Amino acid sequence: MTALAGTAASVRRRAGGLTRGWLVGGVVAVWVLLWIPLRGRDTLALSTSELSPLHERLNDLRDAINNTRGSSPVFSAFFDVIRESVDALTVFLQSLISQPAYGRPVPLIGWLGVVAVATFGAYAVGNLRVAALTAAGFTSFGLLGFWQQSMDTLALTLAAVLICLAIGIPLGIWAGLSDRLNRVLTPVLDFMQTMPTFVYLAPLTLFFLIGPASGVIATLIYxxxxxxxxxxxxxxxxxxxxxxxxxxxxxxxxxxxxxVRVPLAKRTIVLGINQTVMCALSMVTIAALIDAPGLGQVVLRALQTLDVGTAFSAGLAIVIMAIVLDRVTTAARDRVETQYRMGPRARGRRRVVLAGLGVLTAVALYLSYTYVWAAFFPGPERGGAVGGEVADGVTRASDWVQLNLGAVTDAVRNAISYGLLNPLQSLIADSPWYLVSAVVLAIAWIVAGPRIVPTAAVCLGLLVGSGLWQEAMVTLAATLVATVIVMALGVVVGVWMGRSDRADGLIRPTLDAAQVMPAFVYLVPFLGLFGASRFTAIVAAVVFAAPVAIKLVADGIRGVPATVVEAAVSSGSSAWQVITKVQLPLARQSVTLAANQGLIYVLSMVVVGGLVGAGALGYLVVAGFSQSDLYGKGLAAGLAVVLLGVLLDRTTQAAARRLDAGAAHRGLRKGKDS
Amino acid sequence: MPEPLISAERVPAGVGEPALAVTDLWKVFGPRADRVVGTPLADLSRADLMAQTGCVAAVRDISFTVAPTEVFVVMGLSGSGKSTLVRCLTRLVEPTSGTVLVEGEDLRGADAKRLRDLRRHRFAMVFQHFGLLPHRRVLDNIAYGLEIRGVSRTERYRRAGEVLDLVGLTGHADHFPDQLSGGMQQRVGLGRALAVDPRILFFDEPFSALDPLIRRDMQNEVLRLHHEVGKTMIFITHDLHEALRLGDRILIMRDGAAVQIGRPDEVVGAPADDYVRDFVADVPKSHVLTIRWVMRPVRDDDPLDGPELGADVVVRDAVRAVLSSSAPVKVVHDGELVGMVDDEAILRVIVAEEQ
Structure with a gap:
């Protein structure tokens, strides 16, 4: 009965989708027809070094703010206080593990001490396995030759995480108890999370200057x-x-x-800590753009000089740190369950191990404080024991691939570039701005309803005003291409995972691992494969966004009630029919959500792709950090990214809601009919 | 709507103040719920009230009293408001109007502190879904109420250990709730309620989630505990058999209102309306009705040399005595002859069950 109603509703929804599809197709056809004669007119192009009045005014604003910094009470009483307290914490942590301090040529705790403390901590919150992983992982930082940079990254991450938890956990508990606070917080958090990660770096530097403190503050927000x-x-x-x-x-x-509440929620809270730690690490590496020290800087500099080898080995260090932090916090979460179930004997054994490790840690701390061999990680100055070889090997491999597999990688790149990207970019970026605007508004109306039109119009208007219309359109084209690929992957792999437990068991851990990686790291291997180009950025964006989309689709397919599928199968549907007529239509909400999330992830990565030749908005944002003249333009580019994000996010969300409401409405009518 | 059948004489004799006295209790959920009671809106049916005001009257004008050590059962189908009613009695749900007297004290007048005090010392509750704390051992779950009250560790473990034995969980002190079966988990819930030594125990459908056999076990357990510790019990159930088995008196609810209040044999022997009659149709009457319900008046020509039985003897227990006697059995109440029971009367009850 439910099954029948479900299928009937989905059939109707398909019919509705079909007419909407025709409408969108019609709009696109008209667009192409108009594009042929109007091509190249009113595209609002602006060359890289040219500035619009807005960009100049933003430059002036920056200068004005810089000039009043010393005198304005807003700074001395507010921004400076925040910056200085964050800075104090950061510098303290750095002087513990990464930077020379207190008149010593080395930090207070040398490598041996850090490895020991980390291992001890991993055992204390987790288990012996993650403790061993931590020891190995931390040692590898030194072996790769990035000990100090790794410790800088770790210190910044720790500083950000400490502040996040000190504020976030009490606030979260409060929001869990109070509906009112929850209602106020939710939109704020939504906003903080949908903003592409490094768009707010530039405005932050206005108020908090460049350097570690700004990096930590940006990380806090994220x-x-x-x-x-x-x-x-x-x-x-x-x-x-x-x-x-x-x-x-x-x-x-x-x-x-x-x-009652906190103990029963503890496992979930630790999961939240895990997520925050991973986000913090990811953002600390990106904050290299505003001069935050650490591994991110190494990767950034290597990307800029196309030194794939060094980028790779530093990227490897980031990946290792991500894995260690993720495993340790996950083990901590699992321990919440096992901890209180431990028998007295196991508890006693654990205490003995803890005490033993504690003594060892104390000895290691003393040694690393006193002796140079335990303070400086031994090995050659550049590259460490194995880092140089890793870098050289990767460089050689990358050269070899580009030389020998160039035909293959070029073919892939050209197929996507000429088959999909160029035509779309030409259509979007070479049309007059008013034509594109009209088309966007029409499509938004068709898929998301009339209520979205004002929002979309405001976004488009501001994009025109930003003086970066054409760059925004190029970025939009790349985003759309990447999202199409993400969704294709998402639906194919997601359906497979949703229907097969074995596929799910095989793929999900990989996806989970991929999701904890900092965005930066994705660029490196594709830079090695495809060289610096738009296409590299797109592939990196696809790889970055695909796990989210795939998991959402898979969960949606899994969420389709088993009885409905059973009813469809028992009436003789083939697997294809079950997928296309039952599972995908009923998982439609998840698929739309996947598209929404895919777009947001892709957009944030397309911007990061500015580092490896993606051009357009991403390039301008990056250039804005390094070139004083382009500061205003970079800021405007960041705003343009946010505007694109808001436009795409609102439209897809409204489309999803509309689908939902439509289904509910039809369900209701159906109920009354029968 | 029939008048709720309440009268002082139905409260078991020999007690002074009732353990619980509820008068005109209402609970209305919805926007501006307080404007419903005492207005013509209160006379509307549930559906009409919902349509007109968006409010749901979960409990409508309920009054009853419970004597100390009585087992008082509230029975109704799901949605009848029985769970809301029991929560109103401990103010887990705030009543909309009416009074609740706990041993003479006005519960609705109690401030937060006094209410907490009452909950800590005077009453305790057993829940349908147990509500155990999964991260605590059985012993710590049972001791939880004492811990909240601030009892020292040694003292609360001592007391919890006693209760552990009382509810038949000896040897399970160090287990965790999810290592126990549903029935055992509910024993923990029961133990937690008993550990604080309350005077009134509330049971909110405690055995609905259990298998039928275990449910019977647990009902016996409650009867045994009642026998041993003699608490006042308010027991919520949707299961008529459970109600008849456990209850000294039963309150039957429908759509938030009381349909009938009476002893099990009254409910079965004299259903207040068709709803209750339907309900009790399948009950084996011989198990519930006392011979008072099947006796006939004494006739002049009755032979008075037959055996005597008390009026409160259940038919089932009287069968052998009546059928084996050649003369009709005399029914005696307080030393007076009140009626006669013969073979035919008994057989009529038993045969009716077979049909």
Whole structure:
């Protein structure tokens, strides 16, 4: 009965989708017809070094702000206080593990001490396995020749995470208890999370200068939402029956929080910590753009000089750090479960190991404080023991690939470039701006309804005003191409995973691992394969966004009620029919959400791709950091990215809501009919 | 709507103040719920009220009293408001209007502190989904109420250990809830409620989630505990058999209102309306009705040399005595002859069940 109703509704939805599809097709056809005569007119092109009045005014604004920095009370009482306190924490952590301090030529804790403390910590919150992984991982930083840079990255990440947790966990608990705060926070967090990661770096430098403090503050903005959100969710999803039982026994609010809510939400809260740590690491590496020290700087400089080998070995260090941090925090989450179940004997054994490791750690700390061999990581100055060889090997491999497989990689690149990217870019970027605007508004209306039109119109208007219309259109074209590829991958692999437990078990861990990697790292291997080009950025964006899309589609397919699928199969549907007529239509909401998330991820990566020759907005944002004249233009480019993001995000979300509402409405009518 | 059948004489004799006295209790959910009670809106049916105001009257004008050590069962189908009613009695749900007296004290007048105090010392509740804390051992779950109250560790473990034995969980102190079966988990829930030594125990459909056999076990357990510790119990259920088995008296609810209040034999023998009659149609009457319900008045020509039985003897238990006697059985209440029961009367009850 439910199954029948479900299929009937999905058939109707398909019919609705079909007419909408025709409408969009018609709009595109008209566009192409108009494009032929109007091509190249009013494209609002602006060469790289040219500045629009807006860009000049932004440059002036920066100068004005810089000039008042010393005198304005806003700075001395607010921004400077924040910057200085964040800076104090960061410098303190750096002087512990990465930078010479307190009159010593080396940090307080040398490599041996850091490895020991990290291993001890990993065992204390996790288990022996992740402790061993931590020891190996931290040692490899030194072996790769990036000990100090790794410790800088770690210090910045730690500083950001500490502040995130100190603010985020209490706030999350509060938001879990108070509906009102939750309603206020949700849109703020949404905004913080949908903004492409490094767009807000430039404005931040206005207020917090460049350097580690700004890097940490940017990281805070990016990494705080997960822990707030997930903590609030954890507190909210504590079984009401447990809370009610506590209340019925006369527990106070505080007792309920301490003995019921927090313990039952603890596992979820630790998951939030895990997410925040991973986000923080990712952002700390990107913050290299505003001069935050660490591995990101190494990768950035290597990318800029197309030194694939060094980029790779530094990228490897980032990946290793990501894996170690992820495994340790995941083990900490699992321990929440096992911890209280430990028998007295296991508890005793654990205490002995902890004490032993503690003594070893203390010895290592002393040694690393006192002796040079335990302070400086031994090995050659450049490249460490193996880093140089890794870098050289990768450079050789990259050269070999470009020399010998050039035919293959070029064929792939050209197929996508000439078959998909160039025509689309030419259509979007070479049309007059008013034509593109009209088309965008029409399509937004068709897929998302009339209510989206004002928002879309404002976004388009501001894009025109930004003086970067053509760059925005080039970026849009690249984003759309990458998203199409992401969605193709998402649907194919997602459906496969959704239908097969084995595929799911095989692929999901890979996707999970891919998701914890900092965005930066994705550029490196593709730079090696395809050289510096738009296409490299697109491939990196696809690889960056695909895991999210695939997982969302897979979960959507899994979420289709088994009874509906059973009913379809029992009436003789083939696998193809089950997929196309039942599973995909019913998972439509997830597919739309996947498209939405795919777009946002791709957009943020296409911008990062500016580093490897993607051009357009991404290049301008990056150039804005390094070239003083282009500061205003870079800022405007960042704004343009945000505007594109808002336009795409709002439209796809409204489209998803409309699908939803349509389905609910039809479901209701159906109910009344019968 | 029939008048709720409440009268003082139905409260078991020999007690002073009722353990719980509920008068005109209402609970209305929805926007501006307080404007419903005491207005013509209150007379609307549930559906009409919903349509007109968007409010749901979960509990409508309920009154009853519970005597100390009585087992009082509230029975109704899902959506009848019984769970809301029991939550109103401990103010887990705030009543809209009416009074609730707990041993004479006005519960609705209690401030937060006093209410907490009452919950800590006076009553305790057992829940349908147990509401155990999965990260605590069985012993710590049972001791939870004492811990909240601030009892020292040694003292609460001592007390929890006693309760552990009382609810039949000896040897399971160090287990975690998810290592136990559903029935055992509910024993933990029961133990947690008993550990604080409350005077009134509330049960909110405690056995609905359990298998039928385990449910019977647990019902016996409650009867045994009631026998041993003698608490006042308010028991919510949707299962008529459970209600008849456990209840000294039963309140039947429908759409938030009381349909009938009475002893099990009253509910089965004299259903207040068709709804209750439908409900009790399948009940084996011989198990519930006392011979008072099947006796006939004494006639002048009755032989008075037959055996005597009390009026409160259940038919099932009287079968052998009546059928084996050649003369009709005399029914005696407080030393007076109140009626006669013969073979035919007994057989009529038993045969009716077969059909």
């Amino acid at each position: 990494a705080m939402p997960p822990v707030i959100r997930i903590t609030a969710h954890g507190i909210r999803s504590v079984a009401p029956s447990s809370v009610e039982a506590g209340t019925s026994l006369g527990a106070t609010r505080w007792q309920l929080l301490r003995s």
